[in-house]
Amino acid sequence: MTKTLVINYTPRNGSYTQILRDEFVKLAKSKTEMTYLDLAKTPPDLLVAENLNLVMDWNQGKRDFSDLELTVLANHHKLIDQVLENDHIVLACPIYNFSIPAAVKAWIDAVVVSDKTFYFNPETGFKGLCTDKKVVSIMVSGFDYTQSLEVKEYASSTLKQNFDFMGMASQQISAYGVDQNRDQLDSILGNAKQEIKTVVEEWYPN
Numbered sequence: 596m597t598k599t600l601v602i603n604y605t606p607r608n609g610s611y612t613q614i615l616r617d618e619f620v621k622l623a624k625s626k627t628e629m630t631y632l633d634l635a636k637t638p639p640d641l642l643v644a645e646n647l648n649l650v651m652d653w654n655q656g657k658r659d660f661s662d663l664e665l666t667v668l669a670n671h672h673k674l675i676d677q678v679l680e681n682d683h684i685v686l687a688c689p690i691y692n693f694s695i696p697a698a699v700k701a702w703i704d705a706v707v708v709s710d711k712t713f714y715f716n717p718e719t720g721f722k723g724l725c726t727d728k729k730v731v732s733i734m735v736s737g738f739d740y741t742q743s744l745e746v747k748e749y750a751s752s753t754l755k756q757n758f759d760f761m762g763m764a765s766q767q768i769s770a771y772g773v774d775q776n777r778d779q780l781d782s783i784l785g786n787a788k789q790e791i792k793t794v795v796e797e798w799y800p801n
């Protein structure tokens with residue numbers, strides 16, 4: 596059976612993104628083995644000075660570590676292992692301030708890692724190491740970005756760039772305009788649910 600990592604950042608009570616994430620889980624749960632990661636309940640540690648240097652010291656095998664440091668490192672490494680262990684990844688989050696929420700960026704910062712999810716060689720350049728993985732992001736926004744050339748969002752391009760960099764084949768399901776076009780909420784969510792069904796049928800054909 597394939598393995599799927601389902602990640603969500605959906606802190607708002609009544610979250611539309613959570614509704615779409617739940618739709619994916621409902622349709623796919625009998626077809627794949629799922630691991631869940633709720634970034635609103637267990638956000639990755641930020642790479643503040645202490646944590647970044649801890650990770651770098653670990654990578655260089657420089658010194659012994661305290662029990663507390665080992666716990667921080669284990670939490671950090673678990674995020675990378677989850678990516679490496681799964682065939683498919685679903686990432687569901689809203690757009691905050693034209694980009695991805697901070698906890699989602701912290702997850703990206705934890706899992707885009709040299710010699711784990713990508714490789715760099717000065718002669719051949721960068722190479723993604725996750726070419727066996729597929730990812731879909733489910734993105735909800737208050738504003739309808741398809742209706743404006745002046746107001747842009749950078750969440751989609753940020754995620755795609757990082758997934759491309761790790762070698763993953765990515766696609767996005769966008770439910771844009773849930774606040775701006777509240778009268779069309781049912782059809783916005785309905786269209787996204789239809790796209791989720793298509794992805795589930797593609798990913799788990801049997």
Ligand SMILES: Cc1cc2nc3c(=O)[nH]c(=O)nc-3n(C[C@H](O)[C@H](O)[C@H](O)COP(=O)(O)O)c2cc1C
Pocket residue numbers: 605606607609610611612613688689690691692693694735736737738739773774
């Ligand atoms: C802190 C914050 C920042 C937001 N920034 C944006 C934004 O830049 N663009 C946008 O279209 N909607 C923005 N919104 C609106 C949300 O994307 C929208 O309400 C969406 O439904 C939230 O997802 P949820 O229903 O899963 O909570 C923001 C909402 C919050 C709480």
